[in-house]
Amino acid sequence: MLDMKMIRQNAEWFKQKMADRGVDGASVDHLMELDQKRRDLIVKSEALKAERNEVSEEISQLKRNKENADAQIKRMREVGAEIKQLDADLETTKAEQDNLEAHLPNIPNDKVPVSLTEEGSVELRKVGTPRKFDFEPKPHWKIGEKLDILDFKRSAKVAGSRFVYYIGAGSMLERAVYNFYLDENDKAGYTEILPPYMVNSASMFGTGQFPKFKENKAGFEIADSDLTMIPTAEVPLVNFYRDEVIPAEKLPVKFTALTPAFRSEAGSAGRDTKGLIRLHQFNKVEMVQFTKPEQSWDALENITAQAESSLKKLGIPYHVITLTSSDMSFTAAMTHDIEVWMPSQHCYREISSCSNTTDFQARRSHIQYRDENGKLQYVHTLNGSGLAVGRTVAAILENFQNEDGTVNIPEVLQPYMHGKTKITKQDLF
RNA sequence: GGAGGAUUGGCAGAGUGGUAAUGCACCGGACUCGAAAUCCGGCGAACCAAGCUUAUACUUGGCGCGCAGGUUCAAAUCCUGUAUCCUCCUCCA
Numbered sequence: 001m002l003d004m005k006m007i008r009q010n011a012e013w014f015k016q017k018m019a020d021r022g023v024d025g026a027s028v029d030h031l032m033e034l035d036q037k038r039r040d041l042i043v044k045s046e047a048l049k050a051e052r053n054e055v056s057e058e059i060s061q062l063k064r065n066k067e068n069a070d071a072q073i074k075r076m077r078e079v080g081a082e083i084k085q086l087d088a089d090l091e092t093t094k095a096e097q098d099n100l101e102a103h104l105p106n107i108p109n110d111k112v113p114v115s116l117t118e119e120g121s122v123e124l125r126k127v128g129t130p131r132k133f134d135f136e137p138k139p140h141w142k143i144g145e146k147l148d149i150l151d152f153k154r155s156a157k158v159a160g161s162r163f164v165y166y167i168g169a170g171s172m173l174e175r176a177v178y179n180f181y182l183d184e185n186d187k188a189g190y191t192e193i194l195p196p197y198m199v200n201s202a203s204m205f206g207t208g209q210f211p212k213f214k215e216n217k218a219g220f221e222i223a224d225s226d227l228t229m230i231p232t233a234e235v236p237l238v239n240f241y242r243d244e245v246i247p248a249e250k251l252p253v254k255f256t257a258l259t260p261a262f263r264s265e266a267g268s269a270g271r272d273t274k275g276l277i278r279l280h281q282f283n284k285v286e287m288v289q290f291t292k293p294e295q296s297w298d299a300l301e302n303i304t305a306q307a308e309s310s311l312k313k314l315g316i317p318y319h320v321i322t323l324t325s326s327d328m329s330f331t332a333a334m335t336h337d338i339e340v341w342m343p344s345q346h347c348y349r350e351i352s353s354c355s356n357t358t359d360f361q362a363r364r365s366h367i368q369y370r371d372e373n374g375k376l377q378y379v380h381t382l383n384g385s386g387l388a389v390g391r392t393v394a395a396i397l398e399n400f401q402n403e404d405g406t407v408n409i410p411e412v413l414q415p416y417m418h419g420k421t422k423i424t425k426q427d428l429f
Numbered sequence: 430g431g432a433g434g435a436u437u438g439g440c441a442g443a444g445u446g447g448u449a450a451u452g453c454a455c456c457g458g459a460c461u462c463g464a465a466a467u468c469c470g471g472c473g474a475a476c477c478a479a480g481c482u483u484a485u486a487c488u489u490g491g492c493g494c495g496c497a498g499g500u501u502c503a504a505a506u507c508c509u510g511u512a513u514c515c516u517c518c519u520c521c522a
Contacts, residue, residue, distance in 0.1 A: 005485090042478050046491045053448080053491090056503050060447040069502080076502040374474075375485070 001363040002104055004035060017107045020114045020325040027100060034097040041093060045086040052079055102211055106360040108325040109297075109334040115324035121337075127308070128317030130341045131399060137343035138405075140397035141275035144170060146405050148426040150276070161273070162265060162280045164390075169423045173396070173409070174283065176416035178258045178389045181285040184310045185386055190256035190287055195236035197259060198227040203239040206365030208331035208357070217266045220280075229262035233286035234383040241290060242365040246379060251369060252291040252299060256386065258283060276390040277349065283389035289382040290367065293359065296380035300356040303384040304336045307352045310387060313412045316395050317341040319348055331357040338387070340395045351391045354384030 007014045015028045055072050062069040113120045144150030149170025155163040166174050186192055204210040209231060213219055220229040230236060237255045246253060261284050272278035287306060291299045304320065311318050323335040332355035339348035362368070362378040371377045400408040407423045414421055 039478065042491080046478065049492085050490055052502080056447075059502060063447075073502045080502065376475080377485095 001101060001360065002107065003359075003363070004101070007031070008035065014107070018104065020108055021105050021328075022116050022326045023104065027104075031097065031100050031104075034093055034100065038090065038093045038097055041086055041090040045083055045090060048079055048083050048086070052076055052083065055079075099211075102205070105328075105330045106333050106357060108328065109356075111322075112328070112334050113322065113324045116326050118324060118327040120324045121327065122322045124320045124322060124336065126317075126319040127312065128315070128341070130317050130343065133343060135403045137398060137401060139275060139344035140342075140394040143397045143401050143405065143407060144276075146425070147407070147423055148428050149173070149423060152274075160280075162278065164276060164279060166393075168426045168428060169417075169420070170393075172417055172420075173413070173423065174389055174393055176409075176413045177392050177396075178283055178285055179416050180314075180413055181310055181386060181389070182256060182258055184313070185256035185285065185287060185306065188254075188306050188309075190254040190306075193233075193237060193240070193255050193257040195230075195233060195240070195257055195259060197230055197236075197262075198222065199230055199235050199239065200226045201228065203235055203242065203365075204228055206242050207235045207238050207361050208329075208364060209235065212330065218264055220262045220264060230259060231263050232261045232383075233257040233259040233284065234288060237286060237288040238290075238361055238367075238381050238383070239365055241367045241379075244367060245376065246290060246367065246369045248292070248369045248371070251379065252289050252295055255288045256285060257288075258285045258389075260284075276394040279390060282391075285386050285389060287384045287386040290379045291382065292369065292371075293377065293380050296356050296358060296382060299380075299382050300334060300336065300354060303382055303386075304338070304352075304354040307338055307354060307384055307386045311338065311340065311351075314392070314396070314410045316392075316399055316410075318351070329353070329355060331355070331360050333358045333360070340391070341399065342395060343398045343401075349391065349395075350388075351395065352385035352387045354382070356380065356382050 011028075011032060015025050018028055019025060055076055059069045059072050059076070062072070108114070113122050115121075141150060141152065145152070147169070149167055151165040151167055152163075155165045158165075182192055201210055201214075204213065209219070209228075213231070214221070219231045222228065236259075237257055240255070241253075260281050262281050265278055265280065268278060276282070287303055289296075289299050289303060308318070308320065318338055318340045321337050321339065323332075323337055328335045335353055335355040337350050338352040338354070340351045341347075342349045358380050359378040361381045367379050367381070368376045369379050396410060396413075397407050400410065402408065405425070409417055409421055409423060
């Protein structure tokens with residue numbers, strides 16, 4: 001949610017920033033009109049309410065003195081009706097304005113490359129060199145099925161497309177990856193949290209998923225209930241402090257959590273239909289930070305570096321890009337994506353997205369702190385995958401595959417897999 | 430799932446139709462070399478709007494008793510719905 005007072009005072013600048021994100025200027029104009037109308041109604045309504053309060057006091061006095069107040073009561077009956085009408089108008093106008101505001105994305109930072117498509121993103125750095133294969137590298141799902149560690153046929157039978165069974169060493173590898181990530185984040189000062197996997201709609205609004213998420217049917221909502229399966233741990237982690245004032249000395253607060261993420265992938269039909277890349281349910285270790293406004297840009301670099309550091313230890317080649325103004329998520333003021341090298345696809349694929357949402361989520365979810373003057377201020381919130389677990393497993397299978405179909409286990413994960421160094425065919429079924 | 434109770438300012442806690450007591454905490458001042466104690470004053474710096482503005486400063490007003498509606502000239506008080514917490518029953522891991 002944006003600061004309406006700020007918008008009012010910088011209308012043209014704001015309009016340009018929204019245009020950079022592909023938002024139609026007409027809706028900004030409409031917002032300004034509604035805002036003006038709303039404030040006019042408030043002035044009228046409040047003047048009448050002031051009068052009502054004054055006369056009510058008068059009536060109270062008259063009654064106490066056993067005098068007649070019929071004339072005043074009659075007049076106030078009319079004033080009351082008028083107030084009711086004005087307030088009804090006000091409510092409608094405010095609802096319309098709120099709805100419009102709720103659909104406006106965060107303002108991109110000046111450093112964000114402006115583009116109306118994903119073309120134009122800036123590569124910040126490239127780390128690691130993609131391995132040269134002296135055989136044709138196989139896609140991870142073929143490797144996984146051959147080794148009996150992934151089963152997409154049975155998951156399709158039991159749940160449907162875009163689900164998976166991890167089996168035996170596959171399941172252990174997934175577990176190794178997320179335990180490694182959690183331990184790394186813990187060492188970096190992130191408090192581990194195990195949050196609810198379903199949240200109410202106030203929470204979904206607070207982090208900026210609702211209302212658009214709902215309209216796009218982007219997730220799994222529980223029928224006859226206010227609950228939605230979390231599309232990312234960011235939702236329960238950020239909402240942890242919803243409607244609260246965080247003591248300033250606690251900032252920055254850093255959380256990390258492993259959770260499944262549930263996504264309908266409506267609109268992605270036909271894309272990444274095979275393998276672990278795009279599932280309805282996948283594990284992700286998430287990082288979230290609450291900071292003072294002046295800390296958040298450093299924190300964005302910091303959170304990105306934290307995600308990168310785990311990848312470096314795994315030895316998977318990756319690069320980091322800054323997304324364009326229109327490619328960023330709704331809530332972000334700036335986003336760095338980390339993409340890992342996928343040998344079978346000969347390209348980098350997203351494995352982490354780190355964003356500074358500035359005060360956008362904090363406004364929606366009322367998360368504040370007291371500054372040195374004792375004034376309430378909104379915190380800044382940041383989130384970053386640290387990292388997507390399923391996609392990590394996919395990257396490991398592809399980058400560390402051997403010609404005979406086996407897969408070497410990265411050294412840092414071996415302690416998490418009882419010292420095993422290689423995944424070989426299980427032949428379980 | 431059923432029954433009962435609770436929800437008021439940072440905390441405690443009054444208030445059953447006439448417009449939010451009081452105590453603690455906190456802030457300012459007095460006293461003091463200083464502090465404590467005591468005394469005096471302030472205290473919904475939560476939000477919204479208007480006026481004046483560099484201002485989120487100030488003044489005024491609105492609003493404000495979990496939330497949302499309703500009745501009334503007037504609601505913390507009455508009515509309806511709802512959320513959360515507690516107790517008991519039921520159920521259950």
